[in-house]
Amino acid sequence: MxxxxxxxxxxxxxxxxxxxxxxxxxxxxxxxxxxxxxxxxxxxxxxxxxxxxxxxxxxxxxxxxxxxxxxxxxxxxxxxxxxxxxxxxxxxxxxxxxxxxxxxxxxxxxxxxxxxxxxxxxxxxxxxxxxxxxxxxxxxxxxxxxxxxxxxxxxxxxxRMQHEPNTQTVIKWAKTQPYGKIQKVRAEVGFNIRNPGDTWRMDKELGGGLLYDVGVYSINAMRYTTGTEPLSVIGKFENTRPEVYREVPETTLFDLEFPDGIAAHGRTTGRESINILRADCENGWYQLSPFQSYNGVGGKASDGKLLNTFIENQQARQMDDDALAILEDRPVMVPGTDGMKDIAIVEAINQSAETGEKIMLS
The missing domain is CATH 3.40.50.720 (NAD(P)-binding Rossmann-like Domain)
Structure with a gap:
């Protein structure tokens, strides 16, 4: 590596x-x-x-x-x-x-x-x-x-996903709860990676593996979908190809407990192609699939409502948002404190997976 x-x-x-x-x-x-x-x-x-x-x-x-x-x-x-x-x-x-x-x-x-x-x-x-x-x-x-x-x-x-319009709808629904109280959230990202090669993303020091690379999208999605911060986390590693994934896990599973009894399940994997964010509520559900992709992010709800507002380029939208925050001297949409919260959860997932213990988050 x-x-x-x-x-x-x-x-x-x-x-x-x-x-x-x-x-x-x-x-x-x-x-x-x-x-x-x-x-x-x-x-x-x-x-x-x-x-x-x-x-x-x-x-x-x-x-x-x-x-x-x-x-x-x-x-x-x-x-x-x-x-x-x-x-x-x-x-x-x-x-x-x-x-x-x-x-x-x-x-x-x-x-x-x-x-x-x-x-x-x-x-x-x-x-x-x-x-x-x-x-x-x-x-x-x-x-x-x-x-x-x-x-x-x-x-x-x-x-970039927080700048994407369908994701913005999910963020808004965390507050308005049009389908009742959120009960469960699932956020999974995976790819069928036969051989990841000696890339920096699969290097433990430089990249940290899939949990860092795309797992933060799942963690961030759990946080903005619920509109709250997790109380605890349990993590688990799986590796069916240790000869390929020599430094980082092939699959990481993580379960987060949020306030009001909301349970969230996440997964990153190199064994299967999957890309979904789903919220199950008292009176229905909604999901984005894919929820993390350069284009085509969209989904639907249990009542048939479509989440299908598409933009030309996510990165352009993201950078224009951030430029306007500077030009108009307003807060940025995704500050450093937000990114740091995700890394705190990543560290807790790794700790839990290594010790087998539930980790309480302050």
Whole structure:
């Protein structure tokens, strides 16, 4: 598996270089300025999702890059008209502090590197967007929050689903309860992964496995679907292919107890394709399937109501929301405290799975 040193070598390290607030994307605004965004890490998510999405945004645009792979620089400059003065490597990243073209630094590195580089970003005095999961530990999450507070910059975590309209309906129903009191919630994400390969996501140190990569979507969904915070958690690991999943579990099961007797069940797995969020209530049910996908997120309710409001690009909506929060000086939709709560639950799931005990959450 990739260790930290190997990953750094592969990317050319050191070379030439409260849960939810109301949705307000694409609202009318007196601000005409577009914020300049600098992407830190030019892997698949930056290349295939974020950079294309930034061509669709109304309130921000791609102006800078930070990379440890010099061969990528001319490709990105040609494709996105990025100026020479807006190109950095990991050693020169601090110089962004003196660049008025850049307003936001977006951390899109492996999870195990989020804290280090989100703190560096905050210390430039620029606003920070950090991809989910926020970090590997609660302590790292808190260090990011502290750095952003110290530098008086906004911090937003890249949970795109909270910006998605059908998810927004589920969030609203946590308060209005149109189908009566919520009794059970189920949130599962899985893929039929025959061979995950030596990717950083399956590396215990850099990625942490499926629980970190997509399990946080299930955990976050449980929290916004119930509108409350869990009281306890029980976790369990399953691994039918230890020769493949050598450092991280193939499957993680987790049961969370919420106030008012709400029971929530979650699962992440590399054995089966599944993608569902369901709430069972006193007088009916509703679900999104898929609930976590780049497109096609939608669902239905027991009375036949459809959750089928679709948008062109989730990442564009997310980044425009976060840009407007900066331009209009309003709270971000997914603050660092929200991301940290999910990591606290991840740590508790891991602890429970290792000890076999129920973990109480404060």
């Amino acid at each position: 990739l260790d930290r040193r190997t990953f750094m070598e592969k990317i050319g390290w050191g070379t030439a270089g409260s849960l939810i607030l109301p949705h307000y994307a694409f609202s009318c605004t007196s601000q005409n300025k577009k914020l300049g965004v600098c992407l830190v890490g030019l892997g698949s998510y930056s290349s295939n999702q974020l950079a294309p999405a930034l061509q669709l945004t109304q309130h921000c645009e791609l102006r800078g890059i930070v990379t440890g792979s010099p061969h990528k620089i001319p490709i990105w400059q040609k494709r996105y008209d990025i100026l020479d003065k807006n190109v950095y490597n990991y050693d020169t990243m601090g110089e962004i502090a003196n660049n008025p073209d850049i307003d936001v630094i977006y951390i899109v590195l492996p999870t195990g590197l989020h804290a280090e580089y989100a703190i560096k970003a905050a210390n430039t005095g620029k606003n920070v967007w950090c991809e989910k999961p926020m970090a590997k530990t609660v302590a790292e999450c808190q260090s990011i929050i502290d750095a952003c507070d110290k530098n008086n910059v906004k911090l937003s975590i890249g949970y």
